[in-house]
Amino acid sequence: MVTRKFNTTGVTSRGPTLDDCNFTLASQTHETVITGSEGEAFVEDDINLLPYTDATVDYDYEVLLTPIVNGYTHVFESLDPDVATIDSNGRTTRVGDGIARIIVKTPLLTKRIDLSHTRTGGQTSNQFVSWVAGSLAKECSDAIDLRIAGKTPSVAKPLYTTQDHTSGIYVRNTNCWAADLDLTCISPWNSSSGARKAGTLISPRHIAFANHYLISNGSTVRFVTNNGVPDEPETVVDMTLVSSLRVGATDIRIGILNADVPESISFAKILPYPILDYLPHISRGIPILQLDQEEKALVADWDWASVLSTIKVPTNATRLSFYEKAIAGDSGNGWFVVADDELILESQFYSATSGPSFSYYKNDIEATMTTLGGGYGLTVKSLAAYPTY
Numbered sequence: 001m002v003t004r005k006f007n008t009t010g011v012t013s014r015g016p017t018l019d020d021c022n023f024t025l026a027s028q029t030h031e032t033v034i035t036g037s038e039g040e041a042f043v044e045d046d047i048n049l050l051p052y053t054d055a056t057v058d059y060d061y062e063v064l065l066t067p068i069v070n071g072y073t074h075v076f077e078s079l080d081p082d083v084a085t086i087d088s089n090g091r092t093t094r095v096g097d098g099i100a101r102i103i104v105k106t107p108l109l110t111k112r113i114d115l116s117h118t119r120t121g122g123q124t125s126n127q128f129v130s131w132v133a134g135s136l137a138k139e140c141s142d143a144i145d146l147r148i149a150g151k152t153p154s155v156a157k158p159l160y161t162t163q164d165h166t167s168g169i170y171v172r173n174t175n176c177w178a179a180d181l182d183l184t185c186i187s188p189w190n191s192s193s194g195a196r197k198a199g200t201l202i203s204p205r206h207i208a209f210a211n212h213y214l215i216s217n218g219s220t221v222r223f224v225t226n227n228g229v230p231d232e233p234e235t236v237v238d239m240t241l242v243s244s245l246r247v248g249a250t251d252i253r254i255g256i257l258n259a260d261v262p263e264s265i266s267f268a269k270i271l272p273y274p275i276l277d278y279l280p281h282i283s284r285g286i287p288i289l290q291l292d293q294e295e296k297a298l299v300a301d302w303d304w305a306s307v308l309s310t311i312k313v314p315t316n317a318t319r320l321s322f323y324e325k326a327i328a329g330d331s332g333n334g335w336f337v338v339a340d341d342e343l344i345l346e347s348q349f350y351s352a353t354s355g356p357s358f359s360y361y362k363n364d365i366e367a368t369m370t371t372l373g374g375g376y377g378l379t380v381k382s383l384a385a386y387p388t389y
Contacts, residue, residue, distance in 0.1 A: 003129035004052045007302060021076075023351075025104060025113040026310065027061040030091075033117045033125050045280045046135035049126040060114050062312060063090040063102055064353055071326075072088055074352075075105045077162045086118045089313040090323065093128040094119065127350065128284050136278040136339065136386040137286055143338035144287040144299060145318070147177045153321045157207075157296040161231075165189045168236045170224045173308040176321070180290060184226055185268045188295050192219040195293045198332040201267040203376035204260040206306060206369050208358070210332035210348060211246045211253040217329040218242075221257065225264040237265055247368045250361055256372040269339060269381040275304055275346075277388045285312070287319050289343065298324050302335070302346070309335060309347035310354045326352040344381045 036055025041048055063086065065074060076086045084092045092100065094117040103112045110343045133139035148156065156174050164173035170188070173179060192215045199209035199221060209215055218241065225235040244255035261267075272278075278333040279286065285301040290311070292298060295343035300311040300324035314320045326349055335355060336343040347355035358365065358378075 003079075003284070021097070021110060023065045023106070024102075025109070025111055026064045027105070027113060027115055028064060030060045030131040031060065031125055032058040032060065033127060034119065035125075041129060041133060044126075046132045046137050046387075047281050047284060048129040050129050050134060052123075052125045052127060054121075055123045056119060056121045057125050058094045058119050059117060059333075060084070060094050061092045061117075063092070063104065063113060064310070064312070065104060065351070073106070076141070077103050077105070080113075081104060084115065089320075089323075092117070094235075109245075111292070115313075136194065137284075138341050138382060139386065140279075140286050140288075140306070140337055141342070144177075144289065145316075147180075148318055148322055149186075150304065151175075151177050157298065157322060158295060159183060159186075159188075159291075159295040162233070163188065163295060165194060165222075168222075168238075170236065171231060172224075172226060172234060173217075174230045176297055178338075179340060180295065181338065182226065182266045183343070184223060184265045184290055185343065185345075186295075187223055188219050190214045190215050190219050190356060192241075193300045196329040196331075197370065198291065198293065198330075198348075199255070200260065200334040200336070200348065201265065201359075202345065202378060203252075203267050203369065203374065204269070205257050205376055206267075206364055206372065207255045207257065208334075208348065208365075209244075209255065210350065211255055212350070213252050214244065215241055215255060217244065218257075221255075223261060223265045231318045233370045235264065237261060237286060243372065245368050247361060247364050247371060249298040250356045252348075252356050252358070252361060252365065252366070254365060254368045254372060256369075256374050267379070267381045268334070268336070268343055270345055270362060270381050271359040273357075273362060275359060278386055279304070279385055280389045285315060287316075288312065288346070289336040289338055290349075293329045293333065296324070298322055300335075302337070304346075304357065307357060307360050308354050309357050311335070312353075339381070340385075342381065378380040 034056040036052035039051035079101040083098040156177040197205040223237040240258040286303040290298045303310045335347040
């Protein structure tokens with residue numbers, strides 16, 4: 001998500017091109033039961049469902065854009081507000097039956113998707129109630145939902161109360177909803193582009209970032225400890241990025257540092273593949289932690305499609321209050337599943353709604369790490385305590 005073209009020799013300024021703004025449109029349907037006869041709850045894999053018969057159901061949508069490579073602002077608009085309205089996050093609400101023409105505008109391109117909105121009677125609809133106790137989905141959801149409950153987003157999103165990149169002074173925000181998690185694998189600053197061009201440590205010596213928004217070789221890459229002392233500045237650990245390589249044709253780039261980081265800095269594990277063995281109903285909405293260039297702990301709903309991870313606007317009101325749409329400069333910031341009080345890196349911003357799955361590309365990433373040297377591979381999070389389906 002950049003507004004300029006970067007290369008290994010420097011920065012070449014240019015205006016936006018059509019390719020920068022290009023995207024494809026898709027939609028995901030949402031069912032809302034208006035009335036109906038409630039049946040007896042039942043279990044399907046890792047979800048508790050409540051059936052409704054003879055139900056009146058509204059069919060609405062979430063409009064998805066993939067990708068917006070350079071993160072230009074996009075605007076949603078309904079040309080048929082008597083049929084459906086659409087909010088700034090791309091979620092439609094039925095007003096009346098019919099086809100709603102939804103347009104999405106970027107600086108150089110406007111596209112349209114036509115969505116049929118209906119209210120249909122006599123339906124059978126199985127509504128999600130909760131995740132089954134003991135499932136990975138329950139653990140991942142509670143890990144975030146219980147932490148954000150009752151929190152004020154403006155107070156609880158920032159990772160730091162003081163973030164002075166020039167002087168190297170960082171004070172962690174004890175009111176951040178993720179403050180009790182080990183966030184030291186997240187780099188808040190580098191000399192290549194300041195708070196932008198984010199990266200995540202994936203071994204004691206390797207860092208992952210976005211290929212299309214790469215950190216220059218020779219740059220200082222900064223990490224920050226967590227000493228656990230409120231209101232006290234943390235220790236800054238500055239490393240040097242020696243070299244980096246792209247992982248195949250993906251948007252993942254792996255860099256090697258000049259030395260191992262100290263033990264006070266952690267690295268992120270990844271998920272096993274395929275994660276659907278543990279999360280068969282992932283599309284129901286499992287929250288994930290996302291970072292942005294301002295170092296805020298944001299929340300989005302996560303979906304997974306083998307090669308790509310995608311994000312969705314949360315339907316849960318509390319999660320939604322911790323959600324922010326990606327902006328230019330957020331590329332490379334990580335997406336983390338939280339389980340067993342650990343951050344598990346699944347993806348990073350490539351576009352506003354998608355990113356490459358680290359679990360899918362594990363072998364390719366490790367081959368790249370081997371080529372770079374350093375003697376490390378990825379660490380896969382053990383999920384032996386959770387059932388498969």
